[in-house]
Amino acid sequence: MIVRDFHKIVENDRDRVVSAEQWSSVRMLLANDKMGFSFHITFLEAGSEHTFHYKNHFESVYCMEGSGSITDLATGETHEIRPGVMYALDQHDKHILRAKEQLVMACCFNPPVTGNEVHQADGSYALEDS
Amino acid sequence: MIVRDFHKIVENDRDRVVSAEQWSSVRMLLANDKMGFSFHITFLEAGSEHTFHYKNHFESVYCMEGSGSITDLATGETHEIRPGVMYALDQHDKHILRAKEQLVMACCFNPPVTGNEVHQADGSYALEDS
Numbered sequence: 001m002i003v004r005d006f007h008k009i010v011e012n013d014r015d016r017v018v019s020a021e022q023w024s025s026v027r028m029l030l031a032n033d034k035m036g037f038s039f040h041i042t043f044l045e046a047g048s049e050h051t052f053h054y055k056n057h058f059e060s061v062y063c064m065e066g067s068g069s070i071t072d073l074a075t076g077e078t079h080e081i082r083p084g085v086m087y088a089l090d091q092h093d094k095h096i097l098r099a100k101e102q103l104v105m106a107c108c109f110n111p112p113v114t115g116n117e118v119h120q121a122d123g124s125y126a127l128e129d130s
Numbered sequence: 131m132i133v134r135d136f137h138k139i140v141e142n143d144r145d146r147v148v149s150a151e152q153w154s155s156v157r158m159l160l161a162n163d164k165m166g167f168s169f170h171i172t173f174l175e176a177g178s179e180h181t182f183h184y185k186n187h188f189e190s191v192y193c194m195e196g197s198g199s200i201t202d203l204a205t206g207e208t209h210e211i212r213p214g215v216m217y218a219l220d221q222h223d224k225h226i227l228r229a230k231e232q233l234v235m236a237c238c239f240n241p242p243v244t245g246n247e248v249h250q251a252d253g254s255y256a257l258e259d260s
Binding site for chain 2: 001005037062088089095110111
């Protein structure tokens with residue numbers, strides 16, 4: 001059994017915390033935990049806007065706090081995000097995420113993130129072996 | 131892209147809500163969503179105690195609200211549960227979950243739950259095809 005505390009990771013285990021432009025993410029589970037998915041608590045700054053396109057991953061995102069919206073760039077549809085709303089990128093959907101207030105999200109990735117990916121210019125994560 | 135709202139499911143989509151003795155769960159993503167994992171928001175009543183043993187699944191559980199504890203029945207170790215604590219049953223660990231206050235948990239299962247499983251007498255979910 002793996003037991004991890006978000007607050008202890010933030011204080012003492014900074015290798016599990018990644019920050020980029022106006023977002024940060026705490027990696028609660030990664031590929032080497034061998035769960036078949038990874039699990040992250042992700043923060044998006046109030047007023048920020050992000051274009052993501054996970055071509056190689058499925059991701060689900062559950063809003064725990066905050067408000068904003070997601071726009072599906074294939075259809076142009078925009079959905080409001082507030083606590084309790086989940087979106088799942090089952091089509092590797094390219095999207096724009098907008099945080100009106102700071103968003104706090106619980107995210108699952110399949111395949112699991114290894115921790116070595118970088119966001120590429122097209123908004124995707126490369127697979128580690130690609 | 132799949133977008134679902136926990137609150138709308140609770141109001142209008144009761145097929146996605148399962149309740150058993152002193153717990154209930156809202157199924158945000160199931161196997162037929164083809165994400166490779168399922169995602170659930172689960173409530174455990176204050177004062178309740180549960181023995182679970184997911185022999186056929188990996189599960190991660192992130193505490194969003196409440197307090198309680200988890201006891202690993204293989205080692206006898208007990209870990210406190212409070213918001214921000216996650217446990218992951220990477221060894222299909224048989225465990226006792228105790229809710230001191232109502233626990234609200236974000237849960238991921240691999241393989242994904244289909245929605246047709248039943249808790250067996252041994253605390254496990256059968257695989258649908260087993």
